Amino acid sequence: MITNKIEYSAPCFGTDGIRGKFGSYPITEDFFSVVASAFAQFIKQDVKTPKFLIAKDTRESCDILEKALIAGLVSHGVEVHLVGVIPTPGASYLINKRFDAGIVITASHNQHTDNGLKFFNAKGQKLSPSEERRIQNYIDTKDNSSEAYDAPGTVIYAWKLRAKYYEYCKTTVSKGLWLAKVKVVIDCANGSGWQMLQQILKDLGATVIKIGCSPNGTNINDRVGSTHPNKLQTSVVQHKAHIGIALDGDADRVILIDRNGGIINGDGILYILSQANMHQDASIVSTKMSNIGFEKSLEALGIRLVRTDVGDKFVEEALQKNNWHLGGEPSGHIIIRKFGNTGDGIITALQVLQVMRKTKKSLIQLLENCCYFPQILNNLPLKRALLDKHFLKIAKVTMAVQDQLGDRGRILVRPSGTENLLRVMSECKDVALTESTQKDLLAKLSEVLG
Structure with missing residues (x-):
């Protein structure tokens, strides 16, 4: 038996998995191996020989942290599938019904010096707070030890799986959707969505102008992406584009820019999608951060806004519990349950483009009846x-x-x-x-x- 008795006093889980500065607790190789071991033990309560998917974003620290995760998982006999760089929602899609669990190495919209982990169950859903506490309990009270296996875990390179998510994204819009003469400026934050978004839009006939599509390991979210839209706003106006699309580092967030350079956050996106009846019922879920004016605008449409704590996992929890269909956050996490179990920047942007084409309205026109309080x-x-x-x-x-x-x-x-x-x-x-x-x-x- 291999034993690594390590004491960690501070809880490691935050609003969205684990996150922090690379090289400091909890973002170290040693601790990632411990977390992987704990997660493996948690999943093995129900599955004897589980299959895990590991994905990552474009940070330079991802490769070394990935190796630490592998060490912790294979020591428990886990079959590890490495899919490489892919948006977090892409990993969620692949995990659902194909794997027993999954981990994405990402710090989302944070700077490149940070990193973190997002955890998913067999349905591609983020772990609930109670599940995180059970994993934390393994970290706090167990020896983080691994039994000796006659057949230790294996590592399989599964990069070809990325194509399945790429094709799936295109199936979420009508086959007749054609974006010829539509000019789109994209900003992928030099993150994990940089290849897929531009190629999907080109496949649909759009003219694509790129920002933040040259990742080098250290420029993810560096004055680009959904949290830094200034360059995108300028470019949309300069190129007279119909729409600007900004993802964050792991592409689970999206904000949009209208033709005048105005920012459309998650509230506005939810309002647009509600006009396409994507909510399918009388309620839309968002968080405490949503604007009161947006809430009143939904009320005028006969739609109730239900608020949760901040975090897309809480939005998903409310959607699932009540069998509702549409929710999100002002930050740009938008969950359309018919398409997935977590925020998906690429699929959300495609749905908005489809609404624009079907209604023959611009973003400004689609939002003309949506008001905001300052x-x-x-x-x-x-x-x-x-x-x-x-x-x-x-x-x-x-x-x-x-x-x-x-x-x-x-x-x-x-x-x-x-x-x-x-x-x-x-x-x-x-x-x-x-x-x-x-x-x-x-x-x-x-x-x-x-």
Whole structure:
């Protein structure tokens, strides 16, 4: 028996799997091997010899971390299939009904110096908080040991599987969809969607102009992608394009740019898709971050907005529990359950393009009846130790500002589950009040945090 007795005091799971700075806990080779071992033991409760899929994005640290995962999995007799660089939703699609579990090595929209893990079950769904706690329990209380196997695990290179997701994406739109004379600017964040999105659009006849499609291992999300849309906005206007499409590093998020350079976030995308009846029922799911104006716009269409905690796994959980069909986040995670179990930037963009062609309307026209309250979102640096130390003071400041604001708007203050940041949002009926509220809130929180 091989035993690696390692003590880790801090829980490793956040809002979306595990994430952090490469080289520091929990993003180290040693710990990835431990996590893989724990995940294998968890899955082997139900499957004697499980098959796992491992995928990754374009960060330079992915290769070395992949080797650590392999070591932890094969020590438990797991059959490991390596699919290489593929969007996270592509991995989810491949895992569903083909594998017993899967792991994607990615830090999503974070900078290249970060990395992380996203975990999926046999249905291609992200793990629930209770499942994550059970894996954490293996990490905390077990010896992370592996039994001796007569037939240890194997590693299979399965790069050809990527073509299955590529073809699947194209089947999600009508066979008659043809995008000739449609000019599209894409920004793939130098991430895992950089090849697939451009090729699919070209296959459908679109003219494609590229940004963020030259990954080198260190430029993922570097002033490009869905969290940095400035270049895309400029390019759409400059090229007189019909639409701009921005993915994040692992292509599970998408935001859109209209012909005037305006940003359309997840709220706007959900509104557009609701006009194509993709919700199929009277409810759409989003999070606490969604705009009040968007909620009222849906109400005018007879659609109820149901809010969850922040994180697309919570949106998916609500969709699944209630058998609803459409949900997402303002950040651009959009889940269309008929097509998949997680946010999918490529498939979402294709659905919007199809709505535009079928209705013969531009993005601006599709959103003409969708209103937004002015909203400002800022991030304050926040180490976890400071949050624990000043939690009560932060809560007191937040409640005081909200009481002062009353029913004229709302504020939301929450720690990020993926970065060492405090998310601070103000949303009011007019711009001046929103700006003054946010300024006051930021000043008081900065004083607390020092």
